Every structure is written in C-alpha cells, then in structure tokens.
Amino acid sequence: MEPVRLFNQSTLQIQNCGAKGRGIVTTVAIPTRTVIDISPILLFPSEEYSTHGQHTHLDHYTYRWKGGMALALGLGSMFNHSRTPNVGFQRDINNGLIRYSTLREIDVGEELCISYGPNLWFPDMEDPQDHNNGSNNGEASKGVVSDSEDETAESFFSRIQLSDGEDDDDSV
Numbered sequence: 001m002e003p004v005r006l007f008n009q010s011t012l013q014i015q016n017c018g019a020k021g022r023g024i025v026t027t028v029a030i031p032t033r034t035v036i037d038i039s040p041i042l043l044f045p046s047e048e049y050s051t052h053g054q055h056t057h058l059d060h061y062t063y064r065w066k067g068g069m070a071l072a073l074g075l076g077s078m079f080n081h082s083r084t085p086n087v088g089f090q091r092d093i094n095n096g097l098i099r100y101s102t103l104r105e106i107d108v109g110e111e112l113c114i115s116y117g118p119n120l121w122f123p124d125m126e127d128p129q130d131h132n133n134g135s136n137n138g139e140a141s142k143g144v145v146s147d148s149e150d151e152t153a154e155s156f157f158s159r160i161q162l163s164d165g166e167d168d169d170d171s172v
C-alpha cells in the first residue's frame with residue numbers, strides 16, 4: 001500500500017512494513033517521552049469476548065482490560081511488536097483510553113513499535129531466531145498485552161508509568 005498520512009497526527013503515517021503487515025512510521029524526529037497518540041477503546045465484556053470475539057480476527061488486536069478485552073480505536077491497533085520497543089503505553093481504565101509515549105529519541109523514518117509482552121502468537125519478524133524456527137507460533141494466547149494486574153518483566157507496564165507520574169523509571 002502507499003503510505004497514508006493520518007488525519008489526526010500529521011507527522012505519523014501508516015505504511016506497509018513487510019511481513020508484519022501495516023505499521024506506523026514517523027516522518028519527523030521525536031524526542032523521548034513524547035505522547036504520540038491517545039486511543040479511545042471499545043470494551044468487549046469478558047463473556048461476549050470469550051463467546052464471540054476471540055474466535056475472530058479481533059483477537060489479533062485486543063488489549064487485556066479490566067472486565068474484558070479492549071479494541072484500541074485508531075493508531076493503537078496499528079502498532080507492531082518489538083522486543084525492544086520505542087513506544088510504551090499506559091491504559092487509563094477510568095477514561096477508557098490508552099496513551100502512547102516514546103521511550104527514547106526516535107529518528108525520521110523509524111517504525112514505532114510497542115511490546116506485546118512475551119507470549120506472541122506469530123513468528124517475530126524482528127527476531128531472526130524466532131523467524132527461523134517459528135517457535136512462538138503456537139500455543140500462546142492472543143491479546144496484545146498482559147493483564148495490568150499481572151505484568152511480566154517484559155511488558156510495558158512494569159517498565160514505565162508516564163502520565164500519572166507515579167513511576168517514571170525506565171528500569172525493569
């Protein structure tokens with residue numbers, strides 16, 4: 001596909017990122033700790049999700065959320081995964097939003113990626129070992145990230161909390 005400038009964020013564009021499918025790329029350099037998007041979510045209650053949603057393509061896009069699974073509307077559904085993400089996110093459960101912020105300085109033309117956590121349901125194209133053996137392409141449950149109540153060391157929530165200032169330490 002041709003890169004398409006996004007209406008609400010004119011410095012980011014969505015484009016084809018090879019085997020990963022579509023992804024988000026920046027057309028300008030971005031300083032660290034910059035909020036780059038705030039995506040409202042659509043909540044699917046747990047029962048509805050287990051009966052219907054998880055059997056559909058939605059299951060590749062949803063975030064674990066209090067009371068069910070959430071689909072991020074807008075950019076939030078377009079971030080690809082990296083083991084070394086340059087974007088972090090924070091769920092705002094009360095307001096039904098996810099805030100995305102840069103974790104380091106980002107150069108022009110870089111793809112913006114989040115970490116989905118350790119349980120991938122596809123071979124990671126950014127990880128040559130995984131790409132070769134496809135070892136994660138099996139039993140792992142889908143859903144983009146781990147439960148906020150049950151964070152793993154590799155997931156964003158255990159690494160940084162930007163917007164509420166409770167913990168803005170990058171360390172794991």
Ligand SMILES: C[S@@+](CC[C@H](N)C(=O)[O-])C[C@H]1O[C@@H](n2cnc3c(N)ncnc32)[C@H](O)[C@@H]1O
Pocket residue numbers: 019020021022023060061077078079080081082122123124125126144
């Ligand atoms: C939330 S969607 C991201 C947007 C997606 N690329 C698209 O075009 O709709 C998650 C899907 O993107 C793909 N994906 C994301 N990160 C990837 C990676 N590092 N390696 C391979 N595929 C990836 C997988 O197919 C995954 O199910």
